[in-house]
Amino acid sequence: MSRAPGAIVSVFERLQQSYVLGKTKTYAWRKAQLEALQRMLSENEAAFVEALNTDLGKSEAEAFTTEIGFLLSDIQHTKKHLRQWMKARKVSTPLVAQPARSSLQPEPLGTVLILGAWNYPVQLTLAPYVAALAAGNCALLKPSELAPASSALMASLIPKYLDGDAVAVVEGDKDVASELLSLPFDHIFYTGGEAVGKIVMTAAAQNLTPVTLELGGKSxxxxxxxxxxxxxxxxxxxxxxxxxxxxxxxxxxxxxxxxxxxxxxxxxxxxxxxxxxxxxxxxxxxxxxxxxxxxxxxxxxxxxxxxxxxxxxxxxx
Missing domain, CATH: 3.40.309.10 (Aldehyde Dehydrogenase; Chain A, domain 2)
Known part of the structure; x- marks a missing residue:
């Protein structure tokens, strides 16, 4: 996407508008987008292997096992269970509300930000997106700049396969990340280290944005x-x-x-x-x-x- 002044805000507002109009809420749309993502990975497997080898020296077997194949399996699992996940669930009704009936209907959060990681640059960018997409959210993806070949490939392919009104890719360094974090997303998913995790959480707090942080630990x-x-x-x-x-x-x-x-x-x-x-x-x-x-x-x-x-x-x- 363009790095002209205001370009990121413009993309964010476009995604917000798509969500408000209800574009992402139907089962048919979500399933079609999951299938498009599946095609993107399958039809461009060789290109993803090459990018992962360029960024991290990954072999073809490792690239498929830990990234491409992982995602294809995740998408297949999501497609299998999507309709059930979207159904309303009956719950008990409080006495004051009877004789009404009660249920819980899963609803999307809105427009979400996904900050990918460099060590599994494809998997850790697109796996969170699979979940966000299945839940009916619009999403802005920022792959890690430390894996430039993988980042560039996703930025090139995603607009060709997926609905550009509901998903976008922004490439860039920490300055771009800072600009993204200043926007009022409805959820932020970050994978990385503790130090940056604190920065993400601090920025999210300014907009009361809930976060999911996948950080490091001891093993x-x-x-x-x-x-x-x-x-x-x-x-x-x-x-x-x-x-x-x-x-x-x-x-x-x-x-x-x-x-x-x-x-x-x-x-x-x-x-x-x-x-x-x-x-x-x-x-x-x-x-x-x-x-x-x-x-x-x-x-x-x-x-x-x-x-x-x-x-x-x-x-x-």
Whole structure:
């Protein structure tokens, strides 16, 4: 979209108007839009794989499993249950309102903002949109600027497949995000870190806008002597090395009983080799760190510590 002065406000007002006119409220419209989104992903799978490889070094298998296939499954599930989710639900009637009958009718919130994340740039932008669309909302999507190829692809394809009166994509950096956060959206969905989450919540409070924040946390693995060490090592390596560890629920440390620590370390090394070869840096199945700033942060974690497996860096990649 245009970055001319007032362009973002103009898009926001267009989405608001579409919602007020009731365009998004019918089952037929929502189902048709879900099917259009499904076609967009299926017909452009190769382009999405290429964009994800450009941004994060994702392999074709990983791109499909963690992003494209994930979304296709989500859309299929949503289509299957959409009609039921939209139905009114009978509830008890207070004595003062009898003999009337009562029910709860799900209603859309209105116009929502979705701030996507860089680590799963397609999935974490479009999965929230699937839910927003199914609920009958208009939506403004801002993909992460740290995954520019994926962001540009979504910005290009979404207007071609989906109803432009009910969804729009805005690309840009934190200044664009700040402008978006100043607008009176009916809901904001943000995926990312705690620091920016606080900024989002503070900005939303100015308009009394409810928010959904998907933030980071700690994901320890606890291993005791009764554990199947080989199975444990395989699962830890899969969970930690998928997307080069850039997953909010990836294992970030291991608490292991001393009696089996050496055995676990040995199995972890063998499992890394099994999954990524003797030279993981050369493996097409091993993703890359998103940018230099994040690589520098990760380097600091291992400085001054004993490295028992790997430790080599290729900053050129």
């Amino acid at each position: 320890p693995c606890v291993v005791d002597a009764n554990t199947d060490i080989a199975t444990t090592a395989r699962r830890i390596v899969w969970g930690k090395w998928t997307n080069a560890g850039q997953t909010c629920i990836a294992p970030d440390y291991v608490l292991v009983e001393r009696s089996c620590a050496d055995a676990l370390i040995d199995k972890l090394g063998k499992e890394i080799t099994r999954q990524f070869g003797n030279q993981p840096l050369q493996s097409k199945d091993y993703g890359r760190i998103v940018n230099e700033r994040h690589l520098t942060r990760l380097k600091q974690y291992i400085e001054g510590h004993e490295i028992v497996i790997g430790g080599q860096l290729d900053e050129a990649q």
